[in-house]
Amino acid sequence: MILKELLHAIPVVQVVGSLDVEVASVCFDSRKVEKNTLFVAIKGVHTDGHLYVDKAISMSASAVLVEQLPEQLDDNITYVVVYDTSYALGIAASNFYGSPSKELKLVGITGTNGKTTVATLLFNLFRYLGYQVGLLSTVENKIGDRIIPATHTTPDPVALNKLLSDMVDEGCDYCFMEVSSHAVVQQRIAGLRFAGGVFTNITHDHLDFHGSFDNYIKAKKKFFDDLDRYAFTLTNTDDKNGQVMLQNTFAHKKTYGLHHVADFKAKVIESHFDGMLLQIDSHEVWVKLVGGFNAYNLLAVYGAAILLEQETLKILTAISEITGAQGRFETVRSKNGIFGIVDYAHTPDAVENVLETIKDLKVVGQQIITVLGCGGDRDKTKRPEMAKVALKYSDKVIITSDNPRTEDPLAIIKDMEAGIPIDKKKNVFTISDRREAIRAACHIAAAGDIVLIAGKGHEKYQEVNGVRHHFDDKEELEKTFNEQ
């Protein structure tokens, strides 16, 4: 592609060199530059891509996109100066792949919890209805049945547009994607055209990155602010900030909720360990998911499918058949009657929701034993809250490691322990080795008890100092149950 075409719709401040040079790829990492790459210099959290412009040129880049010109210019290179390279990268990536988001119906889902669940349910529902569909999620990316491993909840703009372009080539009518708050702030979704945006909820998470809850709200809201008037928005009216999200959007506004006035309404009529009976609008439907929070997720899915012009009865039939994402409230029973649950709850609200669901379903005499850790290099302020809320609903809590990343696991555990009231300390055990913690929980449990392993859900690894070691909560639970 010619550089001039690649820059379409990017506000350019200055150009030094020819706009007619050939560009064979777009790249924002100097280490991955190839012949005739357009290198885009991004200011990141750890370093600044502008420091690697020379390196990119030495690797045969043909052009560079920068916010400031380097002191020394190379006559063979075209330099394009813009106000915001992160924004320009999104547009350039979309241009490079032929604006794929305009060739299918792209729906984004944002919120603290429930993004993967709603996106996966929508993917499964539209597949059930016979469409060719794409999915971009924390667990995996998919084009129809083909799985493409995910590295982020929302991929970087180049990977994202490449995936969308492959979806278009493979005949996808729809793509359902998670929109993380990091992705909004870092402009990973710049240049995309969304057919719709769904908001699940906003509670405590990622305050390390956003600095304050207000900034976190602003990040989520920006996704809706930037939608165009042809898109729909669907927000949760039972969430305190549900309406805030839609304050400044031009898009068509619709709401869903269990308690407040809303366009799409639902009620939980019966709850069991293997499903719920819901009333959605005026229809009763049996679903395979468990927990009040999943009534919200399913209602959001129902509303989005209606807004995407699907027939009500077909949607309801599909809703009664589909299952959610891996590692979300997955159950395993031991031979001697212990009930194991693996769940991805990694925020205080999610831990509370999942335990509230378990508490409502259990019968008198059943103990709840929770195994929980917190991730390293992530929001430290959620650690004591997660431990506290786990203890509020559990008879015993085993505090352990999640993904320590570059932090000392014992320091993370100490942060969690700060949330335990003194009179409850007797119900808390600390076992930093996650495998041992899971084994201990299963050994403490008696027939009928419930063991919740929270925080890592579908993850098949434990990340320690940049190395991902194989680790799978469900596998560990099954192994321990089989030995008992």
Ligand SMILES: CC(=O)N[C@H]1[C@@H](OP(=O)(O)OP(=O)(O)OC[C@H]2O[C@@H](n3ccc(=O)[nH]c3=O)[C@H](O)[C@@H]2O)O[C@H](CO)[C@@H](O)[C@@H]1O[C@H](C)C(=O)N[C@@H](C)C(=O)N[C@H](CCC(=O)O)C(=O)O
């Ligand atoms: C905090 C965060 O979002 N970091 C992302 C960010 O990295 P960064 O800001 O640290 O980048 P940096 O290392 O400072 O580098 C700045 C620039 O210099 C470039 N560079 C750097 C070195 C070099 O030699 N040459 C070079 O060109 C880099 O490619 C980059 O463009 O940009 C990188 C490239 O796109 C991402 O991989 C990285 O995600 C890291 C791995 C990450 O863990 N992100 C998490 C927090 C995240 O994004 N999570 C969200 C939400 C999670 C949820 O579901 O709740 C997600 O969407 O996954």
Ligand SMILES: Nc1ncnc2c1ncn2[C@@H]1O[C@H](COP(=O)(O)OP(=O)(O)OP(=O)(O)O)[C@@H](O)[C@H]1O
């Ligand atoms: N609507 C909801 N409200 C509150 N909690 C929820 C909701 N849906 C799911 N959860 C809880 O949050 C956990 C994570 O769910 P899910 O993976 O769908 O969220 P996510 O928003 O994709 O998370 P991430 O930020 O990691 O991408 C679940 O395992 C469950 O415990």
Ligand SMILES: N[C@H](CCC[C@H](N)C(=O)O)C(=O)O
């Ligand atoms: N997408 C979330 C996942 C957290 C999962 C938990 N296991 C952890 O590692 O903290 C994040 O990157 O913050």
Ligand SMILES: [Mg+2]
């Ligand atoms: Mg997710």
